[in-house]
Amino acid sequence: xxxxxxxxxxxxxxxxxxxxxxxxxxxxxxxxxxxxxxxxxxxxxxxxxxxxxxxxxxxxxxxxxxxxxxxxxxxxxxxxxxxxxxxxxxxxxxxxxxxxxxxxxxxxxxxxxxxxxxxxxxxxxxxxxxxxxxxxxxxxxxxxxxxxxxxxxxxxxxxxxxxxxx
Numbered sequence: 001x002x003x004x005x006x007x008x009x010x011x012x013x014x015x016x017x018x019x020x021x022x023x024x025x026x027x028x029x030x031x032x033x034x035x036x037x038x039x040x041x042x043x044x045x046x047x048x049x050x051x052x053x054x055x056x057x058x059x060x061x062x063x064x065x066x067x068x069x070x071x072x073x074x075x076x077x078x079x080x081x082x083x084x085x086x087x088x089x090x091x092x093x094x095x096x097x098x099x100x101x102x103x104x105x106x107x108x109x110x111x112x113x114x115x116x117x118x119x120x121x122x123x124x125x126x127x128x129x130x131x132x133x134x135x136x137x138x139x140x141x142x143x144x145x146x147x148x149x150x151x152x153x154x155x156x157x158x159x160x161x162x163x164x165x166x
Contacts, residue, residue, distance in 0.1 A: 054161050055085040056103040058113045067137035078154050090116045105157050110136035130160050
């Protein structure tokens with residue numbers, strides 16, 4: 001059997017199987033070999049929005065478990081740049097629990113947290129960073145408009161960190 005005949009037979013077979021409502025199974029390829037130490041050390045450094053320190057999330061202290069679960073799922077859906085972002089909380093006195101790391105962007109949940117961040121960040125870091133204020137997690141959990149604002153803020157941050165305009 002020549003190659004042209006086998007191609008026609010494969011096309012005909014696929015058409016008949018599709019007409020019968022059957023899904024043809026395809027054998028998987030062999031697994032790729034694991035990366036070697038040379039591949040790992042030769043890899044370029046991470047840049048762009050996946051780089052460490054690209055974004056810091058500032059949350060109010062004492063968030064409910066439902067709120068943290070919603071935010072965790074949101075951060076995971078947005079990608080590694082937000083899922084792996086450093087998180088800093090604000091205590092009841094309105095102060096950051098720890099000094100925030102320098103970053104290119106800050107996602108701040110609520111005005112109290114924004115004021116606490118503004119009091120603790122140096123002026124040159126604030127000038128270089130993009131700070132995006134969104135509603136508190138309790139409002140994001142209960143109001144659709146707050147969820148839309150959060151998604152818009154995350155998209156804006158992602159574009160800013162990726163260097164995309166428009």
